[in-house]
Amino acid sequence: MNSTAPFSRHNSIIRRTLAPAMSPGPGGKSACIFCEIAARRVPAHVVYEDDATIAFLDLFPYTRGHLLVVPKHHGARLSDLPPADQHALIRTLAELSRRTERLTPDYNIGLNTGAKAGQVVFHVHFHIIPRYSEESPFDVIDRVRLTDPEARSLLDVLSAA
Ligand code: 5GP
Ligand code: ZN
Numbered sequence: 001m002n003s004t005a006p007f008s009r010h011n012s013i014i015r016r017t018l019a020p021a022m023s024p025g026p027g028g029k030s031a032c033i034f035c036e037i038a039a040r041r042v043p044a045h046v047v048y049e050d051d052a053t054i055a056f057l058d059l060f061p062y063t064r065g066h067l068l069v070v071p072k073h074h075g076a077r078l079s080d081l082p083p084a085d086q087h088a089l090i091r092t093l094a095e096l097s098r099r100t101e102r103l104t105p106d107y108n109i110g111l112n113t114g115a116k117a118g119q120v121v122f123h124v125h126f127h128i129i130p131r132y133s134e135e136s137p138f139d140v141i142d143r144v145r146l147t148d149p150e151a152r153s154l155l156d157v158l159s160a161a
Helices: 008-017 033-038 083-100 148-158
Strands: 046-049 053-057 067-071 107-110 126-130
Touching: 033 053, 033 067, 046 083, 046 148, 053 083, 053 148, 067 083, 083 107, 083 126, 083 148
Parallel strands: none
Antiparallel strands: 046 053, 053 067, 067 126, 107 126
């Protein structure tokens, strides 16, 4: 098990692949990728949306059904959000947790805050990572880009209220 640095190799791969996503957000040089997705200017496989939050499939999933739960309000970390947006985010996290249980009762919820904690996209987001096997959830794995057929089959399961 490699539990001391679970995301380090993953992060170097993802950083190279997703360089445009590592943006500072509004006011910075380039647009924030999650703001762009929330505004529907960049496509994503969206499974849930309300006034304050959006949830979509991770482009490089750890496991089948890996979701990102994101506030529409830009902030790098949870503590940057106004309380109403924090509460909305947790409500949506609970809703998507319930839907994830259609896939498997076992899952991790994660929130990386800061580069040293593995944050790559500096717009706060929860990960919901379904678990299907007994392997350690913290083993480093190679992540493969989500395919459209896989995304469609997941949308069928996760988009329904
Ligand atoms: P972090 O390491 O910041 O907690 O996680 C960022 C996550 O965002 C990664 O799991 C990465 O695969 C995902 N991601 C980055 N850019 C995009 C994108 O443009 N679309 C989607 N759907 N996921 C993204
Ligand atoms: Zn943003």
